[in-house]
Amino acid sequence: xxxxxxxxxxxxxxxxxxxxxxxxxxxxxxxxxxxxxxxxxxxxxxxxxxxxxxxxxxxxxxxxxxxxxxxxxxxxxxxxxxxxxxxxxxxxxxxxxxxxxxxxxxxxxxxxxxxxxxxxxxxxxxxxxxxxxxxxxxxxxxxxxxxxxxxxxxxxxxxxxxxxxxxxxxxxxxxxxxxxxxxxxxxxxxxxxxxxx
Numbered sequence: 001x002x003x004x005x006x007x008x009x010x011x012x013x014x015x016x017x018x019x020x021x022x023x024x025x026x027x028x029x030x031x032x033x034x035x036x037x038x039x040x041x042x043x044x045x046x047x048x049x050x051x052x053x054x055x056x057x058x059x060x061x062x063x064x065x066x067x068x069x070x071x072x073x074x075x076x077x078x079x080x081x082x083x084x085x086x087x088x089x090x091x092x093x094x095x096x097x098x099x100x101x102x103x104x105x106x107x108x109x110x111x112x113x114x115x116x117x118x119x120x121x122x123x124x125x126x127x128x129x130x131x132x133x134x135x136x137x138x139x140x141x142x143x144x145x146x147x148x149x150x151x152x153x154x155x156x157x158x159x160x161x162x163x164x165x166x167x168x169x170x171x172x173x174x175x176x177x178x179x180x181x182x183x184x185x186x187x188x189x190x191x192x193x194x195x196x197x
Contacts, residue, residue: 013080016131019072032162035070039136042066046144053145054102056095062144063130063137077129085128094127102145113149114194117142118186122178136162154190 025031042065051058064075077091086094098120105116121142128134139161143153160167174185 012132015080016071016073021070021072031070035067035133035136038069039066039140041069043140043143046140046147049144053141053148054099054106056092056099058144059095059099059124059129059141062141063133066137066140067133071132073131075130078131080131082128082131085126085134091127091129095124095129098123098127106149112196113146113151114154114191115183115187117145117149117151118154118190119178119183120145122175122183122186125175126179152194155193156190 020031022034025034042062045065046062049058051061060075060077067074077095078085078088081088085091101123102116102120105111105120106113110116111119121138124138124141125134130137139154139156143156146153157167161171162168170185170189174189177183177185
């Protein structure tokens, strides 16, 4: 349905595209604009939410709030495999492991806060729990985690990361390096200009 997918984007299959709520959307540009309005509402919720970011229900609720005006499947885990991500039948278990690890890391100071947040962000992207919107969701979820920990969000430059170009290319390469347990490119992109945790 939508052409010109940027590198690393999860294609929307025909079954998922049938669950598009606004009927007037005809192309990727219109979809991006519509989704962005929905995401801005979710970003405002992140700042006032009392539910802990490190909770499996919160992971789903945030996605729902980000895309509930766009997709009927907003907040629901994938029920099919994609070009990346965990096997669909174990997504809920993988997300629970992720948040349990995050809780453990926070309680025991396993990593400095910003590093822990980036590692969790990477893992959430790698699990790829939803049919679409996983990168944007993982970034806003990471912002929620940082906000609840008293830290400023990362300078994601989200528009640049969502569109084809050098910034997205560097981000995708950094995520792929982290897939191989090399987090330095990801840390270089987002931690260089941050103060101590």
